[in-house]
Amino acid sequence: MAKKVLNQDVMRDVNQKLVLQQIFNEGPISRIDISKRLKLNKSTVSTLFNMLQDENLVVELGEGEASVNGGRRPRFTKINGHWGYTVSFEIGYRHLHMMVNYLGGEIISFNNYDIVGFDMSAILELMVAKLHVLRISDTSRGLLGICVAVSGIVDNNRITYAPFLDMSHENLQTDLENEFSVPVVIENEANLSAIYERDFNSAGxxxxxxxxSIHKGIGAGIIINGRLYRGLHGEAGEIGRSIMMDANVGVMDQFRKVEDYCSEDAIIGLAQSIKEDSTIQRQDLVTLFLADDADIKRILKEFCAAISKILFNVAANFDPEVIFLNSPLIEALPELLSEIRQDYRQIAENRSLIQLAQNSQYATLLGGCSLITHEFLNMTDYVLKF
Incomplete structure (x- = not known):
């Protein structure tokens, strides 16, 4: 008898999540449509819906039109976007980005904070301070969860390697969970960009x-059968740390990494060296390129050729249907995408589609919004569309 009750509880929990998934992804939607989509009894759907409504997680919008055969008018429902909010942080080399989202992904606010000279303890203090002064008064549950994106390797919510910050003695997850009593997830920024493409855009x-992701470094977020692939220790997709090979002599070039040659940071450094101007940044590259500066056009042409080879190598390993490029530089200069596609076709025989990710500034943070939403809803294995 106990086993039967347990099985019934498990089944009810699964069905309730399926109903919530339908409302989240397809709302406004009627109970009758949910029943048809899930092939569940109408009374079962009503019971599960009432449980969600009791938690204020879903809201009814009113009645729709009756069918041509008459009968009761359907009542439409949707997710309660103001049930609560999530906060996502991105720790960069010089900045801390912070985004606040309603349940469902709607952006409430975005802020950028300068963290030049900050160690990890100071960054954590800044994050805690900003969370404490945050006031979102129009939600019933308040803060639902926190996601922190980092450039580095994350294994089971613990940062094991970070190229720009010493995080060896930090446990962000524990510190933030103890301070705010909500779920906290730590994730690699490239992985979050992949989640963003899957859950917010056409990658679904x-x-x-x-x-x-091509920023200060280079990383890849890998989605296999609709799920994020992290590898055994969270190191999957660390393509920027691959050793560069010297094509002329066939030996490793002093063990320099791929991102030392063709990350955005490497390209900016090369431009600074050639132009003898240490103040050059991304926007200066864009301006000089558009002004037909010969040096910058040559540098970026070589950059495109190198990126096309990197894409060929990762495509050969994972055989994806599509590759998304998350790069503020390429987004600012779409001509570079055409160049990369052309170079890629010459060696890859149209192996994979290459598309430019949109809203690169927000991609990581929105991916964090999705990840923590799945976490606090306990729906990590369910597809949610934002």
Whole structure:
């Protein structure tokens, strides 16, 4: 008898999540449509819906039109976007980005804070301070969860490697959970960009994708059969740390990494060296390129050729349906995407589609919004569309 009750509880929990998934993804939607989509009895759907409504997680919008055969008018429902909010942080080399989202992904606010000269303890103090002064008064549950994105390797919510910050003695998850009593997830920024493409954009139409982030370093978020692939120790997708090979002599070039040659930071450094101007940044590259500066056009042409080879290598390993490029530089200069596609076709025989990720500034943070939403709803294995 106990086993039967347990099985019934498990089944009810699964069905309730399926109903919530339908409302989240397809709302406004009627109970009758949910019943048809899930092939569940109408009374079962009503019971599960009432449980969600009691928690104020869903709201009814009113009645729709009756069918041509008459009968009761359907009542439409949707997710209660103001049930609560999430906060996502992105710790960069010089900045801390912070985004606040309603349940469902709607952006409430975005802020950028300068963290030049900050160690990890100071960054944590800043995050805690900003969370404490945050006031979102129009939600019933308040803060639901926190996501922190980092450039580095994350294994089971613990940062094991970070190229720009010493995080070896920090446990962000424990510190933030103890302070705010909500779920906290730590994740690699490239992985979050891949989640963003899957849950917010057209990547959801594909089961196997790569999202290659080209910023200060280079990383890839890997989606296999619709799920994020992290590897055994969270190191999957660390393509920027691959050793560069010297094509002329066939030996490793002093063990320099791929991102030392063709990350955005490497390209900016090369431009600074050639132009003898240490103040050059991304926008200066864009301006000089558009002004037909010969040096910058040559540098970026070589950059495109190198990126096309990197994409060929990762595509050969994972055979994705589509590769998304998350790069503020390429987003600012779409001409570079055409160049990369052309170079790629010459060596890859159209192996994979290459598309430019949109809203690169927000991609990581929105991916964090999705990840923590799945976490606090206990729906990590369910598809949610934002």
């Amino acid at each position: 139409d594909f089961n196997n994708t790569l999202t290659v």
